[in-house]
Amino acid sequence: MNSKAMFKLSYGLFMLSAFKDGKHNGCITNTAIQVANTPDRIAFAVNKGNLTHDMVKDTGIFSLSILSEKVTFSTFQRFGFQSGRDVDKFEGCPNYTKGKNGLYHLTEGANAVIEGKVVDQMDLGSHTLFIAEITDMEVLSEDPSVTYSYYQDNIKPKPQAAPAQAGGKTVWRCSVCGYEYEGEEIPADYICPLCKHPASDFDKIVK
Ligand SMILES: Cc1cc2nc3c(=O)[nH]c(=O)nc-3n(C[C@H](O)[C@H](O)[C@H](O)COP(=O)(O)O)c2cc1C
Incomplete structure (x- = not known):
């Protein structure tokens, strides 16, 4: 068995945000997909060690910024390399705004935002798989969505x-x-x- 086969799966990249007890937070995830269209449903998996995981699990509300090829490495550093348990990730963040559900999403380096409500979840061991319905969504730009391989080849410093x-x-x-x-x-x-x-x-x- 060659576990590198997993690398052949294609992924987008996203900033998943949540709000709980007066605190906004978010993390980078590469596991979000549309899984149904009547009605629209998306699924995303979050590591149980992430603060964002606990916030989404407890509140059932989230915002998903779909990252574009314009996203900078600093966005990954801010939301993917540190935990909201240690820092306020939105402090000094130059490009975010509040969406219709009151959660923050990115306004640059993102081409769309999907806001939603968790309707089901499954314990996958290291991660929880959340299934969600959409409460609002907007297109922010026509820049192409960034893929995981584009991030590896063009955004992550060599x-x-x-x-x-x-x-x-x-x-x-x-x-x-x-x-x-x-x-x-x-x-x-x-x-x-x-x-x-x-x-x-x-x-x-x-x-
Ligand atoms: C490129 C990239 C992809 C990532 N993909 C995921 C993912 O699919 N699921 C996940 O739970 N964490 C993923 N992470 C890790 C989280 O973003 C990271 O652990 C974050 O610091 C958690 O922050 P929090 O504790 O504030 O929620 C990814 C990080 C990077 C840089």
């Missing part, structure tokens, strides 16, 4: 190529966010502390 040296240090670099785990082998159950992606998303590099 790591500095370090020449391999005999007896050099082995690190495992997260192909999603660039976080480096030091060690000859990476534990099979390792989860990236920054972006929560699994060991299979890490590439071995000898520096």
